[in-house]
Amino acid sequence: MQQAIILFFKGLRILIRNLLQPIDYIMSYIIFYINGVHFSTFKNQGWPRVNVGSGGKCVIGYGFRSNNREMSNPIGRFNRCSIVVGNRGSLIIGNNVGISSTAIVCHHHIEIGDNVKIGGNVVIYDTDFHSLNLESRIDSKTDKEETIRAPVKIGKYAFIGGHSTILKGVEIGDNAIVGACSVVTKNIPENEIWAGNPIRFVRKNNL
Template sequence: MSELHKMLSGGIYDPSDDILSEMRSKARNLTFKYNQTTRAQKEERKNILTELFGSIEGNIKIEPNFNCDYGQNISVGDNFYVNFGCVILDCAEVKFGSNCFIGPQVGIYTACHPVNPIERNSGVEFAKPIIIGDNCWIGGHAVINPGVTLGDNVVVASGAVVTKSFPDNVVIGGNPARVLKQVETQQ
């Protein structure tokens, strides 16, 4: 089994593998290129993101600086916005629904390291996917940890550290994040 297959299936993998290293290098080159563009270069930005991401279902806008590990493991729905300084470590799938808004300095991390120091020091890793539903808003400086699924209409308060999954229609915040209130979806 290849290291890429191990990584994407949640197994222990060696990130120094030549194929994974080449994939990360490609993503770094594309994000560097993207981060050098200006707002006036809309078509070039769109082309770079199309090459970088696994799938884009509609309108997308990402403010520089943006960084990710692989890019190809990220899929986004329509009307996707990311503010300045976002980092997505996409060693596993990272999927966003439509109408998602990501605040500044947000970290979304699928990467995991062994707790055992001997195993961790060997350099191996594993990853858990992150799934974000439709109509979600993640406030500035929030962190979404590996394995988290957020339902539709979830609001993550600024600075929250999300360590577990949450259902639809909630506002969450704190460290670790907890439900602060329900979201009313009727007008």
């Protein structure tokens, strides 16, 4: 009896997921389209939050995948993916990139190479959001004007472990691996594994 109930609920989950797929596609397509995103093929579980400013640019290559629903990737700390591109921002996402519950905030320039895997709850920021000067932060105009921004680049085949934070001005090389819960504030060479807070070299990533 128990086995029959288990099989029933497993089948029900698969059925629900299959029924939701066309809805996920339509909603994602509309969200990309009304935000002026240049996109190709994608497969989203749920649909991401997208906000592209009037002067911003967002390009997403083919084979894009995102998990935005808890049942699609139940790894904890569930959030829908969020893609924010400011009025002067430029976000370029390559081909065959996968993200889960990821937040990308681009006020300057972020580039993600082909075949990159980004784990659950990763955040990528190319801005400090606010000035580092306490007097400037008091006034919203000077706060915005003096905010430091710098480009972020993630090379092809890189893997970013879950719950990591990638901050402005860093470059992560091809086939590099960032361990879970890391805070990336410095460049990571290609074919290396780095982890920690602050992030540090672990070992070479043998091909």
